[in-house]
Amino acid sequence: MEAHRQNSYTFKPIFFNKSNIHDNNKIQTLKDSGEILFEIDEYTRQLKDLFVSRFPSLSTNEEQFLDFSSLLAEGKSMEELGEWVYYPWRKTLVHILSREHYIEVRTNRNKQKITQQEQELLSTKTVGVIGLSVGQSVALCIAMERICGKLKLADFDTVDLSNLNRLRAGVLDLGMPKVVLAAREIAEIDPYIDVEIYPEGIKSENYNDFLDGSAKLDLLIEVCDNFEVKVESRLKAREYKIPVIMETNDRGMLDVERFDLDSEMNIFHGLTGNLSMEMVKNLAPASKMGLLMKIVNADYLSDRMKSSLPEIGKTLKSWPQLASEVVLGGAVVAWASRKLLLNKEIPSGRYYIDLEKIIS
Helix, strand or coil: CHHHHHHCCCCCCEEECCCCHHHHHHHHHHHHCCCCCEEEECHHHHHHHHHHHHCHHHCCCHHHHHHHHHHHHCCCCHHHCCEEEEEHHHCEEEEECCHHHHHHHHCHHHCCCCCHHHHHHHCCCEEEEECCCHHHHHHHHHHHHCCCCEEEEECCCECCHHHHHCCCCCHHHCCCEHHHHHHHHHHHHCCCCEEEEECCCCCCCCHHHHHCCCCCCCEEEECCCCHHHHHHHHHHHHHHCCCEEEECCCCCEEEEECCCCCCCCCHHHHCCCCCCHHHHHCCCHHHHHHHHHHHCCHHHCCHHHHHHHHHECCCECCCCCCHHHHHHHHHHHHHHHHHHHCCCCCCCEEEECCHHHHHC
């Protein structure tokens, strides 16, 4: 039963156009078989949003809106306009604006914090996220701001009850792959964002595909717990000259490594010396933990995190993480990612957005 459930996870929506007779037939077949139970059509509302976005001063002019709608329709019925998006996991069909119009309206409130030219540049970018616990907040924030056109998500883990203190999920999602959970939510925010998932996680066999493959990453965001992945992902990113961003959600620590600008620099800013995967594979667990403490700069951890470390594996299941800190981390990483992808000055280094220090 569980194996069947894992294999049945879908995360990509299916697009239909009702001006196409074949698409109409497919929709009817899905309805007849009970695969479509709900239909949502708020197309006119979205069209009004498009009109107001283009002509804010005419927002209450119903006559002008009708003229605008008629011109856009070109003789087609409302049902034939835009796209009908089918979400299999919700058994729901939704009528939305066409790609160009949808993106125009959804990013309208970004302006001028993000200009039209910047938005167009960002739409050409590909971002990879390793680790979809903290990474879920990162990926969703990136998707909401639409600061890339393609996302690659990697995580082997599934949702546990203990994840619900920081993950946007509910009891209906228990057992679901974390990458699927994130990909579905992104699809419901913006079905036009291209999402690729790696539910087996990232490993030596698929690094090249993840970092390059269908599209080379413009940025790698690493927010996972696995020490070996932390090391190998950076070694590979350095090889491909891909910048890496990490966030630890303790004291708001943001880490930036610009391998795109300097492919000779040591990973982790040299805090762990000149590491190789051969060295890492031969390390004892205690030695790995020692290096991990160097990576996170243990002296700079918050007092409560310091007091938690000796209890991990004894009285604590794993690293403590709070929703507020995870969500803050998502926002901070999205901000830094946008600046970096727009070629703004984001130098290699380590930065702290420590609310305890700032506010008190």
